[in-house]
Structures are given as structure tokens and as C-alpha cells.
Amino acid sequence: MKLAYLLIWGCMIIFGMSAVWALVWAIRRGEMSDFQAGAESIFDHDEPVGKPTDTFPGRHS
Amino acid sequence: MSTLVLSPGPAPSLEDDVITRIQIDRSCRQTVLGYYASAVFWLLFGTAAALISSIKLHHPEFLGSWEWVTFGRIRSVHLNTVVYGWSSMVGIGSLLWLQARLCKVRLPHRIVLPSTVMIWNFAVIWGVYELLAGNSTGVEWLEFPTRVLTFFGYVLLVLFWTSLTMFSRRRVRHTYVSQWYLFGSVVWFPILYVAAVLLPATGLVSGAAWATTNWWYAHNVLGLYITPMGLAAAYYLIPKVTGQPIHSYHLSLLGFWANALFYSWIGTHHLVGGPLPAWIITVGIVGSIMMFVPVITVAINHHMTMVGRFHLLRTSPTLRFTVFGAMCYTAVSFQGSFEALRSVSQVAHFTHYTVAHAHLGMYAFYTMIMFGAMYYVIPRLTRNEWSSPRLIKVHFWTCALGIGLYFVALSWAGWYQGLMMNDPGVPFMKVVEYTKPYLVARSLAGTMMTTGHVAFAILIFRILHSSSVPLVGPTLFTTMRGEMR
Numbered sequence: 173m174k175l176a177y178l179l180i181w182g183c184m185i186i187f188g189m190s191a192v193w194a195l196v197w198a199i200r201r202g203e204m205s206d207f208q209a210g211a212e213s214i215f216d217h218d219e220p221v222g223k224p225t226d227t228f229p230g231r232h233s
Numbered sequence: 234m235s236t237l238v239l240s241p242g243p244a245p246s247l248e249d250d251v252i253t254r255i256q257i258d259r260s261c262r263q264t265v266l267g268y269y270a271s272a273v274f275w276l277l278f279g280t281a282a283a284l285i286s287s288i289k290l291h292h293p294e295f296l297g298s299w300e301w302v303t304f305g306r307i308r309s310v311h312l313n314t315v316v317y318g319w320s321s322m323v324g325i326g327s328l329l330w331l332q333a334r335l336c337k338v339r340l341p342h343r344i345v346l347p348s349t350v351m352i353w354n355f356a357v358i359w360g361v362y363e364l365l366a367g368n369s370t371g372v373e374w375l376e377f378p379t380r381v382l383t384f385f386g387y388v389l390l391v392l393f394w395t396s397l398t399m400f401s402r403r404r405v406r407h408t409y410v411s412q413w414y415l416f417g418s419v420v421w422f423p424i425l426y427v428a429a430v431l432l433p434a435t436g437l438v439s440g441a442a443w444a445t446t447n448w449w450y451a452h453n454v455l456g457l458y459i460t461p462m463g464l465a466a467a468y469y470l471i472p473k474v475t476g477q478p479i480h481s482y483h484l485s486l487l488g489f490w491a492n493a494l495f496y497s498w499i500g501t502h503h504l505v506g507g508p509l510p511a512w513i514i515t516v517g518i519v520g521s522i523m524m525f526v527p528v529i530t531v532a533i534n535h536h537m538t539m540v541g542r543f544h545l546l547r548t549s550p551t552l553r554f555t556v557f558g559a560m561c562y563t564a565v566s567f568q569g570s571f572e573a574l575r576s577v578s579q580v581a582h583f584t585h586y587t588v589a590h591a592h593l594g595m596y597a598f599y600t601m602i603m604f605g606a607m608y609y610v611i612p613r614l615t616r617n618e619w620s621s622p623r624l625i626k627v628h629f630w631t632c633a634l635g636i637g638l639y640f641v642a643l644s645w646a647g648w649y650q651g652l653m654m655n656d657p658g659v660p661f662m663k664v665v666e667y668t669k670p671y672l673v674a675r676s677l678a679g680t681m682m683t684t685g686h687v688a689f690a691i692l693i694f695r696i697l698h699s700s701s702v703p704l705v706g707p708t709l710f711t712t713m714r715g716e717m718r
Contacts, residue, residue, distance in 0.1 A: 175437050175438060175442075176432060176438045176442035176443070176445055176446050177430070177442070177445075177513075179404045179428055179432055179446070180428075180445065180446065180449050180482075181426060181496070183428050183510050184422060184497045184498065185423060187424070187425075187457070187493070187497045188422055188493075188494055188497070188677035190421070191494055192494075193366035193494075194413070194416070195490055198408065198486075200654050201408075203407065203408055203412055204483075204486070205301075206407075207482040207486075208478075208482070209406070209617045210407040210408075210409065210410070210482050210579060211472070211482035212478050213321060213405060213406070213407040214335070214409055214469060214472060214473055214478075215473075215476075215478070216234065216250040216443050216589045217247035217402045218247050218250045218251045218254070219250075219251045219254075219473070219476075219477075220477060221476060222475065222476045222477070223476040224474060224475060224545055224548075224549065225473055225474055225550045225552045226478065226549040226550070226552060226608075227549055228548055228549070228550060228610055228622045229618045229620070229621070229625075230246075230623065
């Protein structure tokens with residue numbers, strides 16, 4: 173029983189610590205300094221903001 | 234502060250963007266399509282097992298003389314094929330494609346990765362055989378024998394390594410929110426998996442401790458593996474299809490870290506009322522209530538991104554499935570938080586209510602988002618168009634209405650089943666008789682969803698077949714079309 177709890181709490185601490193480590197890493201890298209750029213990072217010149225990219229077949233404009 | 238990684242040279246032109254994207258998609262083709270095609274096979278297999286299990290609950294004599302499909306075996310086959318066959322394989326396919334696109338690098342390890350498709354399939358086939366032969370471990374969600382599970386462990390490590398390789402080579406400045414979720418899946422799940430498989434295998438735990446490990450694992454599969462893959466796809470697809478950046482990027486990051494910090498606490502709410510120290514269960518309940526934070530952030534973001542663009546649901550198959558799934562994520566998460574409370578669990582536990590909740594999560598949320606992802610990704614990999622808008626609509630409506638009927642029927646039946654079972658004056662057979670019409674409704678709902686899955690399988694077969702309709706128009710490649718075919 174003790175071993176199971178040790179393992180479970182141990183893993184939970186690892187999960188939590190990994191999340192905190194990633195958060196610190198992200199802040200230090202400046203990931204949190206420009207949210208707008210982060211949100212727009214999936215768009216490019218060919219698929220810019222404002223352009224829908226999926227339609228039913230046969231309904232292309 | 235270390236320097237940010239930037240794309241080398243001058244800013245890329247429109248042409249560069251198109252070429253890069255097509256090269257990335259092409260690099261994913263073999264592996265991702267391998268995972269997707271296998272996933273659809275397991276979806277059909279798992280659905281058949283589900284229907285047989287469902288019919289047996291109201292007509293126990295159905296296939297009753299064949300020991301290989303007795304309820305105890307076929308129900309486990311359903312669970313394991315939809316979790317490790319369908320959900321895992323479609324999730325891994327989407328994960329690899331998303332990570333390649335978001336890192337803007339071609340998929341690495343293109344000899345090892347296709348082999349993992351075969352290894353994963355082999356493990357599921359072997360596991361299903363063992364279950365049908367009656368060799369289940371009896372531990373829910375880990376019914377496959379341990380020697381089968383080691384194959385999954387190997388593939389998970391390859392995926393971890395592949396994700397790290399792509400991330401270290403990335404050509405983008407920002408780590409998009411979907412990537413955080415994908416890293417959650419590939420980093421946390423192997424740790425969780427190895428811990429949950431190894432501990433019982435050593436024989437050092439038994440009884441209540443085993444049950445604790447079991448449910449801690451089973452719920453974390455959803456929260457640290459399945460949910461992150463589903464949300465990663467939704468966070469990419471909804472903005473990408475609507476052409477609108479997500480409403481609040483900082484809320485999305487808050488949601489990710491709240492999920493990361495709270496989710497691994499909550500598995501013990503499955504053992505409310507069980508023979509465990511009360512504080513262990515209380516920790517699970519507190520974690521479950523804390524989940525309101527990430528869930529509300531996701532709900533606000535997905536809804537506000539869609540505001541003013543709901544008309545696109547008429548024109549985009551991807552969006553229709555993905556938004557349905559995203560709405561159900563909010564619903565299932567709110568329901569789950571309340572269900573963890575002792576007062577609610579007192580009625581709902583060990584009833585059909587829990588089964589309805591599980592399907593709202595795994596099907597209405599995750600599976601529907603993954604359908605949406607496949608509608609987006611496959612044309613870009615095969616460069617073929619989906620063959621029939623009508624079949625897509627059949628797929629959507631049968632699945633959406635089917636899971637709706639399933640959820641309503643079993644939630645209603647389960648709640649009253651729980652109330653009656655808590656009343657010592659009600660005979661047990663009366664409770665069984667009460668639930669029967671709702672179980673028939675469940676089989677009807679299952680038949681509707683099966684119809685949708687068959688329609689989807691036909692679409693998949695046709696688009697993978699070389700003679701299908703070539704891709705034209707803006708299902709995406711507006712330029713470079715002729716050159717790259």
C-alpha cells in the first residue's frame with residue numbers, strides 16, 4: 173500500500189514539477205511577452221488571418 | 234535570457250510558405266495515413282464489439298452459446314480497441330502532423346515511425362486475441378497482458394523522441410498552445426504508463442492499493458493523454474478553419490497550466506465510498522473541482538473564437554465536428570467535476586449514468602474532434618478530395634444524434650437506477666426491469682453511430698484509393714497545385 177502511494181504521489185510531483193519547469197522555461201524564453209504573436213503564429217502569407225481554409229467538397233468559391 | 238530561434242534569412246514569401254507547408258504535409262503522408270487507416274479499422278472493430286455488448290444487456294441470450302463473445306470478454310474488447318486502437322492511433326497520427334506543422338519541420342525518423350504503426354497494430358491484435366481467449370488481467374483499462382503492453386511502451390518512447398527532435402529543429406519563434414498540450418501527452422503519458430504497468434506486474438501491490446493505482450491510471454489516460462491531444466487539435470483547427478486567431482491566447486496558456494497542475498490529482502474520485510483513507514478521496518474531489526479553471530478558459534476561448542462565425546459550420550466539415558466536440562468538452566468536464574462530489578456520487582456511482590458520462594468524454598468530445606481533424610488532414614496528405622458531401626453529412630448527423638440519444642437515455646436511466654438502488658425497499662429485479670427500455674435505446678443509438686462509422690469508412694477508403702477525385706479549390710492549396718501533385 174505504501175509503495176503504491178509513494179509511486180502515485182511521486183509521479184504527481186513529477187507531473188507538477190515538469191509543468192512548473194516548462195512554465196519557468198517559457199517565461200524565460202519570452203513566450204509570455206507577446207500573446208498576439210503567439211496566437212497568430214499558425215497563420216502565414218498563404219493562409220492569412222481572415223481566410224477560412226475548409227469547405228464541403230464541391231462548395232469551393 | 235537565451236535567444237529565440239528564428240527562421241534563418243529574410244522573411245519567407247507566400248511561395249515559400251506554400252512550398253514549406255506542402256513539404257511538411259508530404260513528409261507526414263506515410264506515417265500519419267498509416268495511423269489513420271489503422272484507427273478507422275479499430276473504430277469499426279470496436280463499434281461492432283460495442284453493439285454486441287449493448288444488445289447482450291437487454292437480450293442476454295444473443296450469441297450466448299459462444300464463449301469467446303461472452304459479455305465479460307467482448308465488453309473489454311470494446312474498451313481496449315477504442316482506447317488503444319481507435320483513440321490512440323488517430324491521436325498519434327494527429328499529434329505527429331500537428332507537431333510537424335507547428336514546428337514547421339518535416340517529420341523526422343521516417344523509417345522508424347512507419348514501423349511503429351505495425352508494432353502498435355500488432356500489439357492491439359495480440360491483446361484482443363488474449364481478451365477473446367479469456368486471458369484478461371481483470372484490471373480495467375489495462376486488461377491486455379503485460380507482455381503486450383510493453384510494445385506500447387516502446388512506441389510511446391519513440392513518439393517522445395520524435396517530438397523532441399522536431400521541437401529542437403523548429404523554425405518558428407513561438408511555441409503555440411497546441412504544442413504545449415502535445416508535449417503534455419508525449420511526456421506525461423509514458424511516465425504514467427510505465428508506473429501503472431510495472432507496479433502491479435511486480436506483485437508488490439494488491440487489493441485497495443491496486444484499485445487506487447488502477448483508477449489513478451485510468452483517469453489520467455483521459456486527462457494527460459487523450460484530452461491534451463483533443464484540445465491540441467481543437468486549438469489548431471478552430472482558428473485555422475475560421476481564419477480567426479483564438480480569442481484570448483493568455484487564457485489558453487492559463488488553461489494548459491491549470492490542467493497540468495490539477496489533472497493528475499483527480500483519479501481517486503472513482504473510489505468515492507471505497508475502502509480508502511478519506512483524505513485520498515478528498516484530494517481527488519478537490520482536484521476535480523479545481524478543473525473548473527482550465528475548462529472555463531477553454532470554453533471561453535472556443536466559444537468566443539466562433540462568435541460571428543457560426544455560419545461556417547454549414548460549409549466546413551472539419552469545423553462542424555470540431556466545434557461539436559469542443560462544446561461537449563465543456564459539458565463533460567462540468568459534469569465530471571460535479572460527479573466527483575460525494576453527494577452526487579452516492580447516486581450515480583455504479584450505474585449507467587457513469588457510462589453515459591464516459592461516452593460524452595471519449596466519443597462526443599474526443600472522437601468527434603478527431604473526426605474533424607481527419608477531415609482536415611487527409612485531403613492535405615493524399616491531395617485527393619472527399620468524394621461525397623452527402624456521406625459526410627450522414628456521418629455527422631448519425632453520430633451527433635446517436636451520441637445525443639445515448640447520453641440522454643443512459644443518464645436518465647442511470648440516475649433513477651441509482652436512486653432506486655439506494656432505497657432498500659425496491660427489489661433489485663425491479664431496477665433491472667426499469668433500465669431495460671433505456672438499454673434498448675442505447676443499442677438503437679449504437680446502431681446510428683455504427684451507420685455513421687460505416688459512411689466514414691467508405692469515405693476513407695475512397696479518398697485513399699488512387700482513383701478518387703483530385704483536390705481542387707481551397708480545401709487548401711490555392712497555389713502550387715499543379716506543380717506539387
